[in-house]
Amino acid sequence: MTADIYDVDKRLEAARARLSSLEQGGLLLRFLDHLESLGLSRSRVLKYANHLSKMFRHVAFDPSAATKQDIECVVAWINRQPYREWTKHGLKTALRKLVQYAKYGSCDEKTPLPPEVAWIPMKVDERDSRVKPEILLTSEDVKAMINAAENERDKALISVLFEAALRPGELLTMKVGSVEFKDNYCLISVCGKTGVKRIPLVVSHRLLLDWLMKHPSRNDPNAPLWISLSNNSKSEAMSYYYFRKLVKRLAEKAGLRREVWPYLFRHSSLTALAKILTESKLELYAGWVHGSKMARRYVHFSARDLEETVLEIHGLKEAKQSDGIMRPVECPRCKQMNAPDNVRCEFCGYILDRSLxxxxxxxxxxxxxxxxxxxxxxxxxxxxxxxxxxxxxxxx
Incomplete structure (x- = not known):
């Protein structure tokens, strides 16, 4: 991804300034430079900088002269914190790499770990997760947010975010030329961690078309797809911080009484897709390398809809389409396909919402x-x- 939607450069400079004021500031800054020299991305280096800043604000020690007892004190402090398991894992990784660099002058793959830190347990308890099944978004939740949206841009954005299971960075770096329209669907091209991936979208087809009809730079394939609509920054790419606030505001407006954040759409969509896609197809859809543990994690999380399958086998429940997947609605009168949030058919006016x-x-x-x-x-x-x-x- 070329666009810095997270302001990594600015935040890294601020983190370096904080570290420079510490007693071990010189060593810490040299360590960050070493990480960049090894080819780590600046966003990854920023994570190390934030972990080190957090650690050295509470625990004072000299990495160059640290003994195993010193490291035990630091690890004990990490374990006492109310952080998630993956945050603790990140702190321990930063600690190991820093001491490795301080004692041996490098932390590349060929450099052995010093005995002072080699003992640190790095196993993560997978049961500790922010995402529990009960807080995942359903297709009804997403439809409610689309209905709560006030303009074509926001409706399309929420729909694409969920249907394509995109990472925030993949979504916000899309261009007008990233969308290729077909008869009843469209193909989007996004740049992810494993390179460019193309995803077919059916539900979002009409909403994307509506938004591009209003887009002020719709004829420029290199223009940002998701732009600001405010007068101060009109036509500029939407910032991540505005995007995050927008998601939160639409969730509240839609009446969702739980925390909703951008990545939750990806978690929810992939969990639903894991019930119907093979692991290899799920890897392609999500943009994971082949054999990734992530696919198995989502398959396990969804349990392949085991409960419903067993109930269907014993005749206790009728077979139905997988929950969590948004689908277009066919008008019974004119047979045209409509967006799932449409109350009336946009072609003939027939009422699609049974309750209405x-x-x-x-x-x-x-x-x-x-x-x-x-x-x-x-x-x-x-x-x-x-x-x-x-x-x-x-x-x-």
Missing amino acids: AMKIEEEQHMRNEDVIKMLEEAFKRLDRLENIVRSILSKA
Whole structure:
């Protein structure tokens, strides 16, 4: 990815400034330079810088002269913190690499680990995860957020984020030319960790088309696809920080009573897809290298819909389409495909939402009853008027 949507350069400079004020600042800055010389990305170096800043604010030690007892004190501090397991793993990795560099002058793959840090356990408890099954987004949640969106850009953005299971960086670096429209679907090209990947989208097809019809630079294939709509930064690429706030705001507006963050869309979509795709196809869709442990993690997380399968076998539940997958809705009248959030068919106006149709039918029935009552009252008044006229005529 070429665009720095996370402001990595600016944040890395700020992290280096914080480290330079520490007692071991000189060593820490040289260590970061060494990491970059080994080919680590600046975003990866930033993670090391943040871990070291966090560590040295609370634990003072000299990495060059550290004993095993010193390292035990640091690891004990890490284990006491209320961090997630992967955060603790990152802190321990930074500690091992730093001491390796401080004692041997390098932390490349050929350099052995010093005995002072070689003993540190690096196994991660996979049960510790921010993403629990009960907080995953459903297709209904996503539809509610699309309905809550106020413009074509936001509707398309939320739909693509979920259907394509994109990382935030993959989504926000898309260009106008990243979308290729076909008859009833479109292909998007995104630059991920394993290179460029092309993903077919069906549900988001119409929403993307609607957004590009409004896009001020729709004829420029190199223009950012997701742009700012504010007057101050109009047509500039949407920032990650605005994107994160937008997701949170739409979730609240849609009535979702739990935390929603950009990466949750990817977790939710891949968990749903893991029920129906093979591991190799899931790897292609998600942009993982072949044989990645990530695919197995999502397959295990979804359990291949084991509960529903067993219930279906024993006739306790009818077979149904996989939960969590958004699908276009076919209009029963004109047979055209509509976006899943459409209340009415955009081609013939037929009501697609059954609850809305029932509500309108009920209101129509009530209006008809009111009209009938009004007519009955009118006829009664006419009868009374007719009787009055007859009475007058009979007396004349």
